Structure formats: structure tokens, C-alpha cells
Amino acid sequence: MLYREAGQFKTSYAGDQAIFPIIQDRWFVLAVLLVAYLVVPFVANDYFFEVVLIPFLVFSMAAIGLNLLLGYAGQLSLGTGAFMGLGAFMSYKLLTTFPDLNLIVAFLLAGLATAVVGLLFGIPSLRIKGFYLAVSTLAAQFLLGWMFTKVEWFYNYNPSGTILTPPREMFGVLITSPKADPAVKYLVALTLVAVFALAAKNIVRSRIGRSWMAIRDMDIAAEIIGFRPMQTKLMAFAVSSFYCGVAGAMLLCLDLDAAEGAEAFGINISFNVLFMVIIGGLGSILGSFLGAAFITLVPVVLTNAPQMFGIAMATDMQKHLEVMIFGGLIVYFLIVEPHGLARLWQIAKEKLRIWPFPY
Amino acid sequence: MKIKKLVLSLLGATVAASGILAAPAMAAEEQFFPMLVYRTGPYAPSGIPVANGFRDYYTMLNKRDGGINGVMVTFEECETQYNTKLGVECYEKLKGKGTHGATLVNPFSTGITYQLIPKAPVDKVPILSMGYGRTAAADGSVFQWIYNFPTTYWSQASAFINYVAQQEGGHDKLRGKKIAHVYHNSAYGKEANPTLGVLAEKYGYKLTLLAVDHPGQEQKATWLQIRKLRPDWVFMSGWGVMNQVAVKEAAAVNYPMDRFVGNWWSGSDADVIPAGKASKGYKSAALHHPGTKFRVHDDILQYVYNGDTEEAKKNNFGEVLYNRAVLNAMFGSEAVRTAQAKFGKKAMTGEQVRWGLENLNLTEQRLDELGMNGFTRPVKISCSDHESGGPILIQQWDGQKWNIVSDWIPTMRDVVRPMIEKAASEYAKENNITPRNCG
Numbered sequence: 001m002l003y004r005e006a007g008q009f010k011t012s013y014a015g016d017q018a019i020f021p022i023i024q025d026r027w028f029v030l031a032v033l034l035v036a037y038l039v040v041p042f043v044a045n046d047y048f049f050e051v052v053l054i055p056f057l058v059f060s061m062a063a064i065g066l067n068l069l070l071g072y073a074g075q076l077s078l079g080t081g082a083f084m085g086l087g088a089f090m091s092y093k094l095l096t097t098f099p100d101l102n103l104i105v106a107f108l109l110a111g112l113a114t115a116v117v118g119l120l121f122g123i124p125s126l127r128i129k130g131f132y133l134a135v136s137t138l139a140a141q142f143l144l145g146w147m148f149t150k151v152e153w154f155y156n157y158n159p160s161g162t163i164l165t166p167p168r169e170m171f172g173v174l175i176t177s178p179k180a181d182p183a184v185k186y187l188v189a190l191t192l193v194a195v196f197a198l199a200a201k202n203i204v205r206s207r208i209g210r211s212w213m214a215i216r217d218m219d220i221a222a223e224i225i226g227f228r229p230m231q232t233k234l235m236a237f238a239v240s241s242f243y244c245g246v247a248g249a250m251l252l253c254l255d256l257d258a259a260e261g262a263e264a265f266g267i268n269i270s271f272n273v274l275f276m277v278i279i280g281g282l283g284s285i286l287g288s289f290l291g292a293a294f295i296t297l298v299p300v301v302l303t304n305a306p307q308m309f310g311i312a313m314a315t316d317m318q319k320h321l322e323v324m325i326f327g328g329l330i331v332y333f334l335i336v337e338p339h340g341l342a343r344l345w346q347i348a349k350e351k352l353r354i355w356p357f358p359y
Numbered sequence: 360m361k362i363k364k365l366v367l368s369l370l371g372a373t374v375a376a377s378g379i380l381a382a383p384a385m386a387a388e389e390q391f392f393p394m395l396v397y398r399t400g401p402y403a404p405s406g407i408p409v410a411n412g413f414r415d416y417y418t419m420l421n422k423r424d425g426g427i428n429g430v431m432v433t434f435e436e437c438e439t440q441y442n443t444k445l446g447v448e449c450y451e452k453l454k455g456k457g458t459h460g461a462t463l464v465n466p467f468s469t470g471i472t473y474q475l476i477p478k479a480p481v482d483k484v485p486i487l488s489m490g491y492g493r494t495a496a497a498d499g500s501v502f503q504w505i506y507n508f509p510t511t512y513w514s515q516a517s518a519f520i521n522y523v524a525q526q527e528g529g530h531d532k533l534r535g536k537k538i539a540h541v542y543h544n545s546a547y548g549k550e551a552n553p554t555l556g557v558l559a560e561k562y563g564y565k566l567t568l569l570a571v572d573h574p575g576q577e578q579k580a581t582w583l584q585i586r587k588l589r590p591d592w593v594f595m596s597g598w599g600v601m602n603q604v605a606v607k608e609a610a611a612v613n614y615p616m617d618r619f620v621g622n623w624w625s626g627s628d629a630d631v632i633p634a635g636k637a638s639k640g641y642k643s644a645a646l647h648h649p650g651t652k653f654r655v656h657d658d659i660l661q662y663v664y665n666g667d668t669e670e671a672k673k674n675n676f677g678e679v680l681y682n683r684a685v686l687n688a689m690f691g692s693e694a695v696r697t698a699q700a701k702f703g704k705k706a707m708t709g710e711q712v713r714w715g716l717e718n719l720n721l722t723e724q725r726l727d728e729l730g731m732n733g734f735t736r737p738v739k740i741s742c743s744d745h746e747s748g749g750p751i752l753i754q755q756w757d758g759q760k761w762n763i764v765s766d767w768i769p770t771m772r773d774v775v776r777p778m779i780e781k782a783a784s785e786y787a788k789e790n791n792i793t794p795r796n797c798g
Contacts, residue, residue, distance in 0.1 A: 047451045096789070149544055149570075159553045159782070160493065160546040162473045167791060177790075178477040256444070258474045260546050263443060263573065300448070303438075315410070315436040316398035 003352040019201055036190055041183040049182035050255070055296045057189040058251045063276040063288035064200050065243025070274075071283035072204050073236035074216030075125050076133050079118075079140035080273040083241045085265025086144055087114045087248030089154045092163045095176075095253075096156060103168050103175055103253070107192070111245040117144075118241020125233045141267055148261025155261070164258045176253045185254040192250060196243065201285050203239065212236050213283075244273075279333060281340025290341035294333070299326055388706040390427055390695055391457020392417065392434040393464055395449050395471060400440035401574035402599030404629035408675035409467055410436065412684025415663045415674065416655075420692060422662040427695050428704040433457060439471065441599065446471030454482055458706040462695060463487050463716070465687055469547035472505075477790070479504035485713040487694070489687045490515075490623060490646055494550055497746030498783035499717065500794040506716045508690070509738045509749040512550035513778060514770035515622055515644055516594070518751045520558050522620070522768050523592050534563035539590040541581060541597070541605060544570040548596045551622065554775065555594070561774070575601025582608040595621045602630035610637030617642060620753065627679040631756045639758040644751045647686050647735040649761040651677035654730030655685060679754075679761055686735055693729075694719055717742060736767060743797035746779070748772050 003024050010016040020026040044053060062084055069075050090110035094101055121140040125133050148154055148161075155163050167177035174180040175188055203209050211232045214222035223229055252259050259265070272295055280291020302322040306313045313321075337344045351358065394413055397406030417432045426432050435456065437449035446468060454461045463485045466472045472492035479486050486505045488496070494513045496505035510518075523538070524530040540555055542548030552568060559566040567588060569581050575597060582605075585593065593614065597605055602625045609619050617640045621630070626643020634641075651660075656677060664671040675681040698707045698715030707715065719740045726732050738747045750767035787794055 046455075050451050051448045158785075160473065160549055162470075162546045164473075164477065164790065166789065178481050256447075256474070257477060260443065260470055260473070263470060263545060266573075303448075304452075314398075315396055315438045316403075316407075319399045319438040319440070 003349070003355075005353070017205075019198075019205075033194065037187070041187060044183070044186075046182055049186050051300055052297060053186050054182070054189055054255045056292055057186070057193045058247055058255055059273065059276060059296050060289050060292040061193050061196060061250060062244050062247035062273045063280060063292045064197060064285060065240045065247060066273050067277045067280075067282065067285065067288045068200060068204070068212070068243065069236050069240035070277055071281075071287070072209055072216065073212035073233065073240075075122070075233060075236060076130060077137040077140075077237075077240070078134050078267070078270045078274065079121060079137040079144070080244050081265045081267055081269030082141040082144035083114050083118055083244035084248030084251060084269060084273075085148055085261060086117055087111060087245030088252035088259060088265065089148060089163065089261065090114065090245065091249035091253055092165065093154070093156075095166050095168060099166070103170050103188075104192075107246050107249045107253075110249040111242040114245025114248070115238040115242040118244070119234055119238045122234050122237025122241075125237065126230055138267075141270055145262050145266060148265065162258055162260050163252070165253045165256075168253075176257070178257050189250055189254050192246065196246065197285055197289075200243070204285070208235065208239075216283075275330065279330060279340055281342025284340070284342035286345065287340050287342030290345065294329075294341065298329060302326060388430055388458050389433040390430050390462050390706050391453075391460070392432065392691060393450065393453035393456070393461045394434050394436045395439045395446055395453075395464070395466055395468070396436045397439050397441045397467075398436075399438060400442070401576075402441035404603070405599050405624070405627060405680060406441065406467070408627065408629070408678045408680035409684040411674045411676075412681040413465070413688045415659050415676075415681075416685045416688035417692070419659045419662045423658055427692050428699050430695075430699075430704065430706050432692065439468065441468050441470075443468070443470040443474050447474050450475055450478070454484055459708040460484065461709060462707065462712050463691055463709065465489065465691065466492070469493075469550070470545060473546055476502070476505055483709040483713075485709060485716055487687070487691060487716065489683075489690060491547065495779055495782035495786055497744065497748075497779045498794075499741070499743050499745040500797045501783040501787045501792055502745065503795060504713060506740065506745045508719075508740055508745060508747040509646055509736065510751060510770060511746050511748075511775075511779075512596075512622070513554040513775045514746065514748050514772075515751055516551040516554040517558060517771035517775055518768045519594055519620060519622075519644065520555070520562065521771065522753055522765065524562075525765075525768070527591075530562055536564040536592070537567065537588065537590040538564050538592045538594065539567040539569055539585060539588065541569045541571060541578075541585075541593060541595045543575060543597055543601055544572045547598065547624075551594070551596055553778065557774065557778065558771075571597070571601055571605070574599060576604055578604050578608050581605075582612045582614075585609075585614060586612040591618065593619045595619070595625050597621065597625040597630075602627070603633040606631055606634040606638045606641055609641075610634060616640030617755070620644065623683075623751070626754060626756075626761070628675075628761070629678075629680075636758060638756055640755065642753055642755045642764070643761075645679065645754045645761075645763070646749075646751060647682055648733065648752070648763060649677070649679045649682060649754060653732075653734045655689075655734070656730075658730060659685070682734075686731075689729060689731065690719070690721075690738075693721060693725075716740060717745075741797070742795075748775070 005022045066080050069077055087110045090113045091106050094106040094109055124136040155161050165176045175184055211227045214227050215232050219229055276291035276295045279294050281287025302325055306318055396410035398410055417434055421432055437453055439446040439449050461484045465487050469491050472488040475486055488507045492507050494511040496502040496507050497511050524533055555566050571578050571581055619641055621643035623644045623646055631638035631641055660671055694712055694715040695707050697719050698711040702711045717740055721738045723737050736749050748770050750769045752763050753765035754761045755764045
């Protein structure tokens with residue numbers, strides 16, 4: 001009833017090409033952003049910021065990164081955790097080596113450095129595909145993970161191998177280090193994610209994105225109609241790694257504050273981000289957000305659920321149940337909609353259009 | 360159909376999420392201890408006895424004395440799986456509970472301690488990382504909120520070298536000896552490396568560092584190296600499942616067990632029992648006696664288990680790590696008691712407990728009153744010294760139980776303290792901290 005596009009005529013090409021062609025969608029997204037910027041910082045508490053909101057934003061960023069590579073360009077990668085780790089270590093190195101460097105610039109440079117390394121690990125994709133490619137990107141995960149503990153340069157030669165975010169300010173406001181207000185960290189993360197999500201959405205709608213999709217759908221055909229597989233695939237790896245690198249820098253500077261290379265950026269992070277993309281929806285920016293929300297928030301809800309309902313339960317029992325229910329939910333959602341939460345959302349929208357008189 | 364299911368599940372999630380934001384109800388004055396435990400995952404063999412020890416000691420305090428000077432002790436467990444991220448989540452969840460928030464936090468993980476160290480001064484929650492965590496935190500002028508008594512990894516490593524020297528017949532005999540350090544490849548495992556390195560230069564033994572990656576189930580390569588190298592002594596910094604695997608592997612390569620010494624986190628019952636007979640003779644460092652022969656154990660048995668020894672045994676009663684947790688819980692409650700002596704007999708805030716930790720003075724007499732005479736050594740903390748650098752024991756597994764096989768072995772304060780001060784001042788410089796004046 002409310003959600004209907006009848007009467008919305010497009011009179012210009014710009015209007016037709018808009019990201020959200022339906023007015024209601026545009027208002028909805030604007031409203032979400034307004035709430036995220038103006039309401040959330042005042043109502044959420046520390047726990048909510050540090051356990052729910054900031055990790056959600058960081059992993060949305062990483063999921064967008066992987067989705068560009070996997071969902072749009074069709075190249076399977078299991079190195080996300082390592083690329084995030086590289087971003088984190090590079091941001092640490094940049095911030096400690098150049099204390100006056102602007103934080104955002106450090107994030108972008110960390111992303112660039114990760115993009116270069118991602119490009120290198122993308123080279124095998126020119127010869128191998130699918131699961132075989134996944135295995136070769138797994139090498140990135142193990143090699144970089146090993147380097148984070150072995151090469152002392154990464155952690156400034158301190159004996160424990162742990163990196164700590166140094167306190168850095170922007171416009172006179174403290175942003176990194178535990179002394180910073182979590183609301184500030186949240187706002188920085190939100191802004192970065194909003195800008196980068198918009199950029200990603202536009203990349204995939206542009207020539208570059210279309211060339212990725214052409215390669216994904218059939219690389220020989222794409223080559224015949226004039227796309228160069230090498231440039232296209234390597235570009236996908238570079239852009240994706242850039243996003244993952246920035247996400248890693250955000251994870252260190254805005255969320256964790258201190259990290260140990262091998263543990264914080266291990267293979268389980270790679271898998272988690274992969275699950276986010278698969279559950280959220282391959283080839284969908286919205287899906288990246290939904291998937292990140294699912295994977296980061298559901299365990300938090302499940303951990304807190306027994307207490308909220310006043311059920312006394314042994315700690316280990318609770319954890320085991322949490323893992324079981326979480327696994328069950330993943331299976332459930334994939335059975336209900338194999339194309340991910342984004343597809344569910346799309347179906348819901350279609351049903352809403354004809355509600356309350358479906359035909 | 361699909362949509363209906365989806366809406367229902369979303370509704371469920373929303374209801375659940377709204378509950379997270381709800382504030383907890385206030386109760387009578389209580390001293391709240393957050394408990395970051397790990398009863399699941401690859402570190403559960405170490406985590407379960409620790410969690411039980413904390414729970415039992417506080418329960419006993421409440422039942423026997425009605426809490427600490429009449430203030431009831433409350434606690435809540437939160438599962439971390441020894442994972443730093445979950446540990447920080449748990450900390451954030453629990454730090455605000457109780458009358459004045461968390462009394463102090465025992466992370467029981469070096470990784471989680473590293474994460475919480477910068478948060479402690481901000482949240483005003485002191486950290487008691489008993490014999491683990493960042494060794495440099497022993498310098499109280501920089502690390503005002505962090506306490507790691509009764510002794511640290513670096514002191515422990517120096518005591519281990521003292522022990523080796525004792526066994527070999529003097530420090531001069533160390534020259535030319537081969538010592539290997541098998542360590543968990545993490546901030547925790549690496550802690551002892553710098554000290555062992557410095558001492559290697561000083562005494563002329565040859566040090567080999569062998570890292571074992573998390574979680575430590577695969578150590579064949581490491582022990583193959585040891586078989587080739589044939590070191591005179593092997594020191595190990597392991598945790599969780601890594602320990603039992605190492606003991607098995609050491610036996611498999613016929614390494615003499617009585618020259619294989621774990622640190623105090625690598626010498627629990629769960630570490631040696633799975634290896635069976637092979638583990639006989641394995642040694643480890645200790646901060647306290649194993650077993651149940653102290654008065655504090657009688658009290659726990661009586662007040663927590665109503666004298667039911669079987670039930671107590673099921674809860675790891677008297678195991679090494681259980682006793683470790685009892686010791687740690689006692690340090691926490693005594694810090695509160697010390698603070699109460701100054702600020703009055705009510706629930707203490709984190710700041711007051713920090714004062715209590717800093718002025719903690721556990722004399723032999725006080726330990727006797729607590730039923731722990733002989734169980735551990737007296738501890739005295741000051742503004743500059745958060746470690747107290749106490750001596751350590753060496754215990755040995757005889758196939759049935761752990762036995763103490765050494766006297767209290769002194770640490771090398773003269774070597775370790777300057778290293779601590781150097782590391783602390785580097786930390787202070789990196790993080791813009793001005794060290795306070797400890798007079």
C-alpha cells in the first residue's frame with residue numbers, strides 16, 4: 001500500500017540510473033543513515049558500541065570487499081583474514097612511524113599497500129579457477145599470518161609481538177586508543193563504511209563492475225567480446241584487497257585497539273567473511289551488510305539470550321548451545337533462500353508492492 | 360510462507376536485541392567479580408579447573424564469613440574460549456555490574472590482558488594478571504592499574520636458570536649447555552624469550568627457541584628438532600591442549616622427562632594424565648603447593664561441598680590449576696579487605712581496590728589466618744613494584760600426583776628489574792604516558 005512505485009515516472013536518464021530508483025527506498029536509506037548518525041550515538045552504551053555496532057561496520061566493509069571479488073568478479077578467495085591483517089599492521093606501522101599522519105590517510109595508505117599485495121596473490125587467478133584458486137589464496141593466509149609473527153618489523157621489534165594502536169586525534173578529537181569515546185569511533189567507522197559502500201555500489205554499476213560480471217559469468221565469452229581477463233581479474237583483486245585492508249585498519253584502530261597477528265587475523269576471520277558474503281548474498285552490496293549483521297550479531301544475541309529470559313545455565317552449556325543454534329540458523333537460512341538474505345529482502349519488497357492484494 | 364518465517368525470525372531477533380539494552384536491576388551492596396572463563400574450546404582442560412577454583416573460593420567466603428567484612432561477593436561467568444575478542448566482549452559486558460562495577464578483572468589469558476591493559480585506567484578497573492600478562496607491568500610507576508604478583512614470566516625464566524644451575528652444580532657449569540625453549544607462538548609464549556636470551560649471554564649456555572603454533576596439537580616437527588639437537592634442558596611455555604601433546608611427544612622421542620620443565624602454566628593435572636605413564640618425571644614450575652592438605656581446602660570442602668569429597672574431586676578440587684585459582688581469588692579478596700581497612704567496610708570501587716592492591720601486604724601471619732600457611736609465600740606490593748618477584752617451586756609428576764621437589768628457588772631481581780624498567784619506559788613513550796613518581 002505504502003510501498004508502491006505507481007506514478008513515479010522517470011523523465012531523465014539520471015533518474016533512471018539512480019541507485020535507489022524508488023522514492024520510498026531513497027527515503028528509507030536516508031532515514032537509516034539519519035538514525036545511525038543522529039540517534040544511535042546518543043542511545044547506545046559502551047557494550048553496544050564495542051561489541052555490536054563497530055564490529056558490524058568493520059565486517060560490513062570486509063564483506064563488501066570480498067563480495068566485489070567473489071560475488072561480482074567470481075574469484076574465490078580465502079585470504080581475507082590475512083589481507084585485513086596486512087591492513088591492520090600497515091596502519092600500525094604508518095601511525096607509529098609518522099606520528100603526524102592523518103588517520104584517514106593512514107587508512108587509505110594501508111588499503112593501498114594491501115591492494116598491492118592482493119594484486120600479487122591475484123596473479124594465480126589468471127591460470128586457475130574455482131576451488132583451486134581458493135587453495136592458492138589460502139597460501140596468502142598462511143604466508144602473511146606466518147610473517148606477522150616471524151617478521152619483527154611488523155610489530156616494531158617489541159618482544160611480545162602484539163601491536164597497540166597509538167592515540168591519534170583528528171580535528172582535536174581523540175579517535176583511536178581505548179581512551180577515545182566509542183561513539184566517536186563508531187561515527188568514524190560509519191562514515192568510512194558509508195562512503196566506501198557508495199563507491200562500491202557505483203563501481204559495480206560502472207564499466208569496471210560490468211566487466212567483472214562478464215568475467216564471472218563466462219570468461220571466454222567476455223574475452224571474445226573484448227574484456228581483458230588479466231586487467232579485469234587483477235583489478236578485482238586489487239580493489240577487493242583495498243577494501244579488506246581498510247577494514248583491517250579499522251578493525252585494529254577502531255575496534256580491537258591491540259592485536260596479536262596470528263590470532264586476530266587468522267583463517268577463521270577469512271571463513272567468517274566468506275560466510276557473511278554467502279549468507280548475505282553473492283553479488284549484492286546490501287547482502288554484504290545483511291551477512292555481516294547476521295554473522296556478528298547473532299552470536300551476541302544468543303550469548304545474552306538465556307540471561308535475558310532469566311534462564312540460569314552453566315557457562316559451557318550456554319556456549320555449546322550458542323554454537324549449535326548458530327550453525328542451525330546458517331543452515332536454515334541457506335535452505336530457505338540459497339541466494340542469501342539479500343534475495344529474501346528482494347522477495348519481501350516484491351510482495352510488499354502488491355500487498356494487500358496479491359495476485 | 361518464506362516471508363512469514365522471515366518476519367517471525369526477525370521479530371524474535373528484535374525482542375532479543377531490545378533486552379540487551381535493558382539495565383540490570385540494583386541489589387544490596389555487593390562486591391562484584393567478573394569471571395572471564397573458558398570451559399569450552401581447545402583451552403578448556405586448563406580453563407575448567409581455574410573457573411571452578413574461583414567459584415568455590417568466593418562461594419566459601421560467602422558461606423563461611425558472609426562475604427568480605429559483611430559485603431557479599433557476587434560473580435558472573437562469561438565464556439571467552441581463551442579468545443581475545445570474546446574476552447574483551449565479556450569484559451565490556453561485565454565491567455558495569457555490581458554496586459560499583461567490576462572490583463578487578465582476572466583475565467586468565469595473556470592475550471586478553473594485553474587488550475585490557477589500555478582500558479583499565481579509562482574504566483577504572485584494576486587488572487590482576489597473576490603470574491601472566493605483560494611482564495613490564497611490574498613497573499607500577501607506568502602501569503598504575505596492572506598487577507602481576509606474586510612473580511612474572513621473566514622472573515620465572517631467571518628462576519628456571521637458577522634451578523638448572525643448582526642441578527648442574529653451579530652457575531659456572533651452565534657454560535656450553537644447550538637449553539631449548541618450546542613456546543606457544545603468541546604474546547604469552549614469547550614472554551620468557553628476552554630473559555632467557557639475556558641470561559644466555561651472561562652464563563654462556565646455548566639457547567634454541569622453538570615456537571608451537573596455536574592451538575598446539577601438531578608438534579611433531581618441534582620434537583624432531585629436539586631429538587636432533589639433544590638439549591640438556593627443555594623449558595616450555597605452553598597452555599591448554601599444547602601441554603599434554605608436548606609431554607606425549609617428548610616421551611615419544613625419549614627425551615629424559617626430569618630435564619623437561621614446564622612453566623607454571625604447563626604443570627597441571629590435565630597436562631600429564633592424558634600422556635599416561637610416559638609423563639612420569641615431568642617437571643614444572645609452581646607458585647604454590649599442589650594437593651588439599653591446607654586449611655583453606657578443609658573450609659572449601661566443608662562449606663561448598665558439605666564434605667562430599669567425591670563431588671569435590673569431580674570439580675578438580677586440589678588440582679594444580681584449581682589451587683592456582685584459589686590463590687588468585689584470595690589475592691583479589693584480600694585486596695578488597697585491604698581497601699576496606701582504609702575506606703570503610705562497604706562495597707569498594709575499582710579505584711579503592713586499586714589502592715588495596717598497591718598496599719597489599721600478605722604476611723606469613725595473615726596467610727596462616729587464611730588457612731594458607733606454607734601454601735604460598737608472603738607478598739608485599741608497593742607503588743613501584745607490582746610483581747614482588749617472589750621465588751618459585753619446582754614440582755614433579757610421579758605418575759599419580761604432583762610433588763614439590765625443590766626449595767623456594769630465588770629469582771634474579773638484579774637482572775630482571777632493569778629489563779622491566781626499560782620495557783615499561785618504552786611502553787610509556789609509545790603511548791604518551793607520564794610515569795608517576797613513586798618516591
